Amino acid sequence: MVKLGFAxxxxxxxxxxxxFEYEPGMRFKKCDYCGTMIYIDKSRVMFYYxxxxxxxxxxxxxxxRRWAAGPKMEKGLENSKIKSIKPMFFPVYRFVxxxxGKEQVIIKPAKTTLLPGLTKLKVPPGDMKIFDASFNPGDAEIVKADLSMDTYMQALPGKEKEQEIVFFPIYEIRxxxxxxEYNVVMDASSxxxxxxxYPPRSSVPYLAIAGTTFILTAIGAAIGTMVHPTGWLVTLFGLIVGIGGGYYIAKKY
Ligand SMILES: [Zn+2]
Structure with a gap:
């Protein structure tokens, strides 16, 4: 019988x-025999890592909680209620x-996502293992790739040396x-x-400075109308506190 359709x-x-057989255009395949995940890209056949x-x-x-207790964070953020923590293996392309003349590693997400940080992941080469049937993902979801490697290849700098797909362990914490409700992505290897x-630090210090400046300036002006010499000094002091305090806060936050 003649088989119609794709060869x-x-x-x-x-x-x-x-x-194993595959249809042209198909990119992801699992070996029926050993369970190894294989990526087929034009003439290349690659492992998953x-x-x-x-x-x-x-x-x-x-x-x-340590991150949330950092100096730039809103007070009490470290005691936020954790709504969910979801382990995932997120697919990224690792291009070498x-x-x-210098070797450069570029990480790109292999899946369209709104999650933050997934282009900034650092893949430690020593930790990469071949994704085969012996690999047990536990309760982590294996996120399917939906972006082609070719799309990135054309826009990347330099010359192609090596590329692979790496399933990266992350936690999405809500x-x-x-x-x-807010979320963060945590690199579960580093x-x-x-x-x-994330919740911005409150504007209380700004308001305090603005209020202090206003009050001191007002007092200065009030005294200034009664006793001339001390009056303008207080006004000047108010202005210095206002400008200096504003500058200090702007630098710090
Ligand atoms: Zn096999």
């Missing part, structure tokens, strides 16, 4: 050598390029602070926290 292409699994979680959920929450938005 199937036969290849061999790079891990166990078992033959995976980086194991090095932070447990509990450690991730502790890391989050030669740019002006938390509630003063009745509003503990680095990424966020696009």
């Amino acid at each position: 199937m292409v036969t290849m061999n699994c790079p891990k166990c050598g078992a033959p 995976v980086i194991p979680f090095s932070l447990s959920k509990q450690q991730a929450i502790q890391t989050f 390029r030669t740019v002006n 938390y509630e602070f003063q009745g509003k 503990g680095e926290v990424f966020t696009s938005y």
Whole structure:
């Protein structure tokens, strides 16, 4: 019987050598024989790599609380209520390029996402393992890639040296602070926290400075109308506190 439609292409699994068929244009395939995940990109056949979680959920929450207690954070943020903590293996492309004679590693998300930080992940090469059937993802969701490697390749600097797909361990932590919900992404191999938005530090110091300036200036002006010499000194003092305080706060926050 003549098979109609797409001509199937036969290849061999790079891990166990078992033959497998795939449709042209298909990018992701699991070897039926050994369970290894394979990425097919034009003439290239690649492995998937995976980086194991090095932070447990509990450690991730502790890391989050340390981050939330940082000097730029709103008071009390470290005591936010954790709504959910979701472990995920997020797919990224790791491109190794030669740019002006130097090796450069570029990470790009392999999945469209609104989650912050996923272009800033650092992939430690020593921690990469081949993603095969022996790999146990536990309760972490394996996020499917939907972006092609080719799309990035054309725009990357330098010369192609090596590329692979790496499943990166992340936690998405959703938390509630003063009745509003926020999220962060945590690199579950390094503990680095990424966020696009978090509760801003309150504007109380600005208001305090503005208020102090106003009051001192008013007092100065009031005294100035009664006793001339001390009056303008107080006014000047008010202005110095206002300008100096404003500058100090602007630099600090
Ligand atoms: Zn195989």
